[in-house]
Amino acid sequence: MAKPAITTASQVLELSAPLPLDGGQSLSGVRVAYETYGTLNADKSNALVIFHALTGDQCVASPHPITGKPGWWIRMVGPGLPIDTDRFFVICANVLGGCYGSTGPASSDGDGRPYAMRFPVITIRDMVRAQVAVLDALGIEQLHAVVGGSMGGMQALSFAANWPERTRAVLVIASTARHSAQNIAFHEVGRQAIMADPKWQGGDYYPSGKGPENGLAVARMAAHITYLSEEGMHEKFGRKLQDRTEKTFGFDADFQVESYLRHQGLSFTDRFDANSYLYITRAMDYFDLAEEHGGRLADAFRASKARFCLVSFDTDWLYPTSESRTIAHALNAAGAPVSFVELSAPFGHDSFLLDVPALDRVIQGFLSQ
Amino acid sequence: MAKPAITTASQVLELSAPLPLDGGQSLSGVRVAYETYGTLNADKSNALVIFHALTGDQCVASPHPITGKPGWWIRMVGPGLPIDTDRFFVICANVLGGCYGSTGPASSDGDGRPYAMRFPVITIRDMVRAQVAVLDALGIEQLHAVVGGSMGGMQALSFAANWPERTRAVLVIASTARHSAQNIAFHEVGRQAIMADPKWQGGDYYPSGKGPENGLAVARMAAHITYLSEEGMHEKFGRKLQDRTEKTFGFDADFQVESYLRHQGLSFTDRFDANSYLYITRAMDYFDLAEEHGGRLADAFRASKARFCLVSFDTDWLYPTSESRTIAHALNAAGAPVSFVELSAPFGHDSFLLDVPALDRVIQGFLSQ
Numbered sequence: 244m245a246k247p248a249i250t251t252a253s254q255v256l257e258l259s260a261p262l263p264l265d266g267g268q269s270l271s272g273v274r275v276a277y278e279t280y281g282t283l284n285a286d287k288s289n290a291l292v293i294f295h296a297l298t299g300d301q302c303v304a305s306p307h308p309i310t311g312k313p314g315w316w317i318r319m320v321g322p323g324l325p326i327d328t329d330r331f332f333v334i335c336a337n338v339l340g341g342c343y344g345s346t347g348p349a350s351s352d353g354d355g356r357p358y359a360m361r362f363p364v365i366t367i368r369d370m371v372r373a374q375v376a377v378l379d380a381l382g383i384e385q386l387h388a389v390v391g392g393s394m395g396g397m398q399a400l401s402f403a404a405n406w407p408e409r410t411r412a413v414l415v416i417a418s419t420a421r422h423s424a425q426n427i428a429f430h431e432v433g434r435q436a437i438m439a440d441p442k443w444q445g446g447d448y449y450p451s452g453k454g455p456e457n458g459l460a461v462a463r464m465a466a467h468i469t470y471l472s473e474e475g476m477h478e479k480f481g482r483k484l485q486d487r488t489e490k491t492f493g494f495d496a497d498f499q500v501e502s503y504l505r506h507q508g509l510s511f512t513d514r515f516d517a518n519s520y521l522y523i524t525r526a527m528d529y530f531d532l533a534e535e536h537g538g539r540l541a542d543a544f545r546a547s548k549a550r551f552c553l554v555s556f557d558t559d560w561l562y563p564t565s566e567s568r569t570i571a572h573a574l575n576a577a578g579a580p581v582s583f584v585e586l587s588a589p590f591g592h593d594s595f596l597l598d599v600p601a602l603d604r605v606i607q608g609f610l611s612q
Numbered sequence: 613m614a615k616p617a618i619t620t621a622s623q624v625l626e627l628s629a630p631l632p633l634d635g636g637q638s639l640s641g642v643r644v645a646y647e648t649y650g651t652l653n654a655d656k657s658n659a660l661v662i663f664h665a666l667t668g669d670q671c672v673a674s675p676h677p678i679t680g681k682p683g684w685w686i687r688m689v690g691p692g693l694p695i696d697t698d699r700f701f702v703i704c705a706n707v708l709g710g711c712y713g714s715t716g717p718a719s720s721d722g723d724g725r726p727y728a729m730r731f732p733v734i735t736i737r738d739m740v741r742a743q744v745a746v747l748d749a750l751g752i753e754q755l756h757a758v759v760g761g762s763m764g765g766m767q768a769l770s771f772a773a774n775w776p777e778r779t780r781a782v783l784v785i786a787s788t789a790r791h792s793a794q795n796i797a798f799h800e801v802g803r804q805a806i807m808a809d810p811k812w813q814g815g816d817y818y819p820s821g822k823g824p825e826n827g828l829a830v831a832r833m834a835a836h837i838t839y840l841s842e843e844g845m846h847e848k849f850g851r852k853l854q855d856r857t858e859k860t861f862g863f864d865a866d867f868q869v870e871s872y873l874r875h876q877g878l879s880f881t882d883r884f885d886a887n888s889y890l891y892i893t894r895a896m897d898y899f900d901l902a903e904e905h906g907g908r909l910a911d912a913f914r915a916s917k918a919r920f921c922l923v924s925f926d927t928d929w930l931y932p933t934s935e936s937r938t939i940a941h942a943l944n945a946a947g948a949p950v951s952f953v954e955l956s957a958p959f960g961h962d963s964f965l966l967d968v969p970a971l972d973r974v975i976q977g978f979l980s981q
Contacts, residue, residue: 259644360863406927421851423842423846424846424850425842425845427869428870429837431833432873435830436830438863439827440808465834468798471794473794476797477793479795481793482900490898494729494803494894495891498796500793501796501800504797559967
């Protein structure tokens with residue numbers, strides 16, 4: 244990514260106080276970029292926060308600032324949609340460590356140069372803490388709900404555990420309470436691919452404007468496989484050839500799945516900062532909600548009075564149903580009201596972003612209470 | 613890998629005739645390096661071929677020429693072991709395209725320089741064809757059995773389909789009759805990681821001796837995840853930290869699984885040629901035994917009179933049981949005698965190399981008939 248930070252039309256809040264971080268440091272001058280949809284009511288009781296996923300952004304239902312494509316959850320967020328902006332005041336903020344206007348490794352460190360790898364390693368809770376500061380600034384005491392898929396679900400769980408009074412409902416989709424060894428392994432492959440690219444230059448690639456695009460593309464390709472199901476890839480691509488009738492006996496993208504993955508990798512480098520990818524994946528790998536609460540996941544939810552809803556997908560092998568079940572058991576042990584449903588969808592982990600009408604109904608039903 | 617080809621103590625056969633290839637070319641001066649164990653009997657009826665896997669080699673039960681470690685299947689091959697060298701004359705050859713003495717991209721092209729990417733793209737059937745030439749040279753008309761795990765299983769299937777008179781038994785372990793979209797996808801990530809490394813230099817890295825080690829390490833890391841099961845990784849590593857009691861809030865290998873993967877990646881570059889990795893993965897991706905036989909897998913086995921045994925592992929998600937089941941159905945449709953067993957083992961795809969006593973019993977039983 245050429246520019247140190249992507250320019251967005253989002254609102255930006257600069258936090259007045261330094262943000263304390265789980266790593267022990269604190270960060271001054273933190274900026275949080277966010278989008279809102281709908282209208283905050285007089286008693287500020289209709290606010291709802293959506294937390295975005297690893298490579299997501301705050302433009303839930305706004306055009307993407309680089310690609311110009313529609314927001315990533317327009318099927319879910321809008322007037323009359325399951326997350327109904329006629330009813331709710333919806334807030335989505337770019338995560339701390341991100342590259343869409345919130346403070347991250349591409350931001351200036353105060354001495355006028357980008358942080359790069361001098362940016363502190365952050366956690367999921369640190370990301371949430373920055374977003375709680377936005378709620379404070381907006382004077383919102385308690386949310387109607389927090390909602391998140393994948394890394395967004397981790398943030399929703401962290402919010403429920405650490406700011407239990409501040410939401411009445413928690414909706415967690417295709418997520419987990421801790422990153423597994425296999426999850427960490429895939430992220431480590433991605434990080435090593437980025438760091439192995441000579442253009443990474445120890446993270447200090449911003450002045451030249453040319454980052455580790457090859458490494459970032461490989462990282463994205465590896466990750467992208469984990470977002471799809473084996474069955475879904477078979478249905479979509481199988482062994483179909485790309486714009487040819489015969490194999491070429493060469494190393495071009497003979498197969499459609501190769502062409503698709505290469506495109507996913509290359510297009511990603513236009514819209515994401517490699518250092519942000521390092522920091523955000525690290526935060527996910529560090530995430531272990533039980534560990535943060537004495538080793539017992541149920542204890543994370545002791546103080547919560549919120550209603551919970553957990554959704555998993557039967558073809559998601561990144562955060563499979565068993566991960567949601569573990570959370571459901573902990574919530575039961577903590578005496579929290581929880582509904583838990585495994586939906587059937589062919590798209591693997593990405594199902595939470597795609598056309599799964601059953602998910603629409605679950606979200607609408609849960610939020611309408 | 614610094615040297616253009618690894619020096620082994622293996623026997624080497626130089627084929628007297630050019631080897632025809634599926635891609636339409638033919639290759640002159642092909643050398644095949646192979647190891648043998650046991651003694652060929654007078655009527656040459658006790659020979660057995662083991663085909664090796666992607667990153668394997670011919671040193672089944674001999675010390676590895678670089679690492680000095682024991683052969684990769686010493687638990688299975690030896691006097692009194694399931695593949696009993698007191699009874700069988702066991703042959704294992706380095707595959708065409710490999711880097712352990714058989715002709716591959718690191719070999720001289722005849723003009724005194726390494727082929728590099730001028731080496732022709734080969735197929736699994738081409739690999740088998742080279743090994744059949746070894747049998748011809750040894751005067752072995754018919755084998756007692758062919759045996760292979762993973763890519764070795766593909767070769768065993770290809771042998772059975774294309775040289776049906778030349779073996780009495782076929783043992784295929786943790787394998788598949790065609791590479792799936794997901795299989796291709798993971799290989800493509802690896803190839804892109806290698807090719808993205810500036811030290812790859814379009815494949816012409818041999819003169820300098822320094823190949824794309826970073827890219828090859830990343831490729832190996834990604835592949836290695838697919839060789840293990842999620843459960844196995846959880847059991848072995850979980851979220852355990854590496855030689856530390858606290859997370860460092862940095863990008864070192866905090867987690868054991870990170871340290872393990874980095875080691876797997878780095879150590880691989882000492883013992884494998886990156887271009888060989890490109891060519892062999894390509895051959896695997898091209899493999900589709902049904903496609904080679906008019907689109908119907910059963911037709912691949914029409915001429916075979918061999919007995920078949922298929923083994924899968926319940927935690928193998930690279931070539932899951934469903935792939936073996938597909939082969940079993942085709943063999944049934946072709947009227948071939950086949951036994952098919954799914955074994956329970958925690959190690960994922962790598963189970964065929966590890967301590968799974970049930971596998972020993974299956975192999976011993978099948979070969980003793």
